[in-house]
Amino acid sequence: MSEPPDRVPTPCPSCSPDLETVHEVLTATEGGGTVTVRCSECGHVHKIQPEREREVTLDVVVSQEGESFTANVTTPEDETIETGDEFILETEELLSTVRVTSIELDEHRRTETAAAENIETVWTREVDNVAVNVTVHPQDGSRDDSRSITVHVPGDYEFAVGEVEEFGDDEIEIDAVVVRGDASGYDRDRYEMEGDTVLAKDAKRVYAYDQTSSAWSAW
Structure with a gap:
């Protein structure tokens, strides 16, 4: 999961309840819950509930020394995945870095890059x-x-x-x-x-x- 941003746009209940202003992120709870922010206009500190990213679960085929198996990963639906990308995959069979070798869309179409929400299968190989x-x-x-x-x-x-x-x-x-x-x-x-x-x-x-x-x- 990516780190929370240092600044976020959100309405301020003190000086701007109807329009978003820039707020500094002070603290965030575990698991993506409430976030404590400070308004850059008036300095008011309050808590907000950020919108959760919509996520998708992808099938990942891992090639490992002539053998292969299928795993699943969860990622934001608008995450762009490209051939050559590397990421850490943790499953019961493997904890390793894998590299994307091919991306499969619907109807078995292949592409070099795509948003996660459009991907059917990510083909990878272990590179550790x-x-x-x-x-x-x-x-x-x-x-x-x-x-x-x-x-x-x-x-x-x-x-x-x-x-x-x-x-x-x-x-x-x-x-x-x-x-x-x-x-x-x-x-x-x-x-x-x-x-x-x-x-x-x-x-x-x-x-x-x-x-x-x-x-x-x-x-």
């Missing part, structure tokens, strides 16, 4: 901990014997081009990172210059060269 697919090429640069591994890392883990990383028994040098379509803050969809970094939650696929000694000797 993510699984990232990595294509590993042999040290000699050959593509014929490339292999694929999946690494599990925190969503804010950084893949840096040119860095050597160890994941279990695999030691790899990052060559390039392809960025997901729902990621924001990037000006390219592929990063391959030494020093370029991409967060794991934003990485669609990582390309790397094997640095494990004798990694290919068994083959």
Whole structure:
């Protein structure tokens, strides 16, 4: 729930009972009850009962490492939701940050942004901990014997081009990172210059060269 505003327009019973004036919010009760305010015109302190925001309950589909489940969230009906938005979802199955990957309206129509009251389903994926697919090429640069591994890392883990990383028994040098379509803050969809970094939650696929000694000797 959002924090109450510092100032609100409301009639003042002392100096302006029929017209709204600006009031300073002094205190608010728990659960969105009465609010104590002070009129900016005459200084009169009184209590008001603010209008409650109209809310809607949305179905949220969460993708988590190849599996998915449905949860519900409550939000103001005029709240704008966009692809790429992140929010904390708390359910019996999960307490995690999720990212909006798609928004579904009625008749299965998809959009990039919509008011909550018009949304049927919000499609998301977990981004606190993510699984990232990595294509590993042999040290000699050959593509014929490339292999694929999946690494599990925190969503804010950084893949840096040119860095050597160890994941279990695999030691790899990052060559390039392809960025997901729902990621924001990037000006390219592929990063391959030494020093370029991409967060794991934003990485669609990582390309790397094997640095494990004798990694290919068994083959």
